[in-house]
Amino acid sequence: MENEKKTDLKSLPLEELSEKLKEAGYPAFRAKQLYHWLHAARVRDLDEMTNIPAAMKKELSEKYEITRIHTIDRQISQLDGTQKFLFAMPDDCLVESVFMKYSYGNSICISSQVGCRMGCRFCASTLDGLIRNLTPAEMLEQIYEAMRQTGEKISHVVVMGTGEPFDNYDNLLVFLKMLTDENGMNLSRRNVTVSTCGIVPRMLDFAKENTGVTLALSLHATTDARRREIMPVADRYSIRELMDACENYFRVSGRRITFEYSLIAGVNDSEEQAAQLGALARKAHAHVNLIPVNPVKETGYRQPERNAVIAFKNKLEKHGINVSIRRVLGRDIDGACGQLRHRHLLSCRQNNQAETTSEQR
Ligand code: SF4
Structure with a gap:
């Protein structure tokens, strides 16, 4: 036909x-x-x-x-070589990827969905809701297209851009399999990180898949009450359930979890919260990555002062936790994840909205 x-x-x-x-x-x-x-x-x-x-x-x-994606916008930082891409999918849906240079090699942060339905309050990617899932090819193409455009190799991949990867679980698994296939891109499993906002049943499933990749959990709060204020997913899964799922991942895979913790001034950056975070990280064998939050106009959240960030880190280290502060890359180009896309017209929205609604229910 x-x-x-x-x-x-x-x-x-x-x-x-x-x-x-x-x-x-x-x-x-x-x-x-x-x-x-x-x-x-x-x-x-x-x-x-x-x-x-x-x-x-x-x-x-x-x-x-054969899926092809196109570069619609590309911003290059004059400070550190970070490049932010806005890609158009075959149906004109837009997604962002960020190419970053580190001492250990080049890394790319890719998107797994067009938009996101998780509703985290500090995140611009969710402001327009979920439009649709990305296919394995569309996830791979973000990496391939960035390599074509930059002329550089990519050795590390982080699935931490727009979307909740475990909300697109089957495509994520196919993508990971293909990304690490020695007949293709052949990326080392150890150089791949998948970041979730904490969908517990999927975390347990993912441990069984034995993919060998690093799992990062967007934790962002140390009590259920505070987490519910900033992440609606916390209404479904408690921190206790999350910690059990993290411990399970560590036990089954032998891979250390990373806690992503966006520091928001006056919301989750107190001394008491540092002590609570230290206790959780110790229990889950987690490394903590502190991310001074990107200001998003629509939410009013702001970053703590630099010395407050350092004090928070020191406090965690006193608890024996391995902590890093995410380097601010590309300071001179467009800021928070999701904002570049948010500014562009979502031309795919109408085409896909009906489809998404029927998928959700
Ligand atoms: S932080 Fe991740 S899971 Fe939460 S709304 Fe943004 S893209 Fe979705």
Whole structure:
């Protein structure tokens, strides 16, 4: 049928691709060749695949498509080389990614959804709600497109941009599998971090998947009451349940959890809260990453003074906790996560809203 949706070749893990090509009568080595072109050479078109026969390309193009995303906006920090990308998906939905340079290599923070329905009060990404999930190919393409644009390698990936990765769980698992496949991008599992706002059942499932990646928990508060004020997800899962899920992840995977803690002046930065956070981190074997909150006009939250941030860190260290303060990168380019996108017109919104609503209920 003319309007039948084509399957996206770029979202197929190698085994699935092999299966489909085998069914179509192609020898096994063709799947590996194709996968290599898509995820190791990272070409954008069948035409660029020089060792694939023309007849096979023709047949493939009738049944399959290859996701391509486009760079709409790119801001480059003159201070530290951080680059912020605004990408358009094939249906014009917009997502942000941030490319950062560290002493250990280049890292990218990618988005897992278009918008987010989690409603964290300090976050600009949720202001327009959830539009839709990203496919595995759309998550991979953020990395590939940033590499094309910058001409640089990327050795570390953080799924901490717009969206709650565990709200797009199945696609996340496929993405992680493909990202770390030695036949493709071949990224070390140890260099991948997935950040969740704390969907406990998914944290338990994820531990069983044995992906070997680092799990980060957006904790941001030390009591249920305070957490509920800033993160609606806390209405569903208590801190106690979260800590059990963190301990479980550590026990099953052997990987240390990271607590992400956005410091908000007057909300979660007191001495008492530092002591409580220290106790939680010790119990969960967690490293703590302090993030002076990005001011978001709509929420009125502001960062504590620099010396208050240092005092909070020192207090945690007295509890024997390993603490880092997130380096402020790209200070001279657009600020908080989600704001670049928020400023642009969401042209995909109407196309996808009906679909999202039916998915949610
Ligand atoms: S912090 Fe993450 S989970 Fe919370 S609203 Fe923002 S994108 Fe969603």
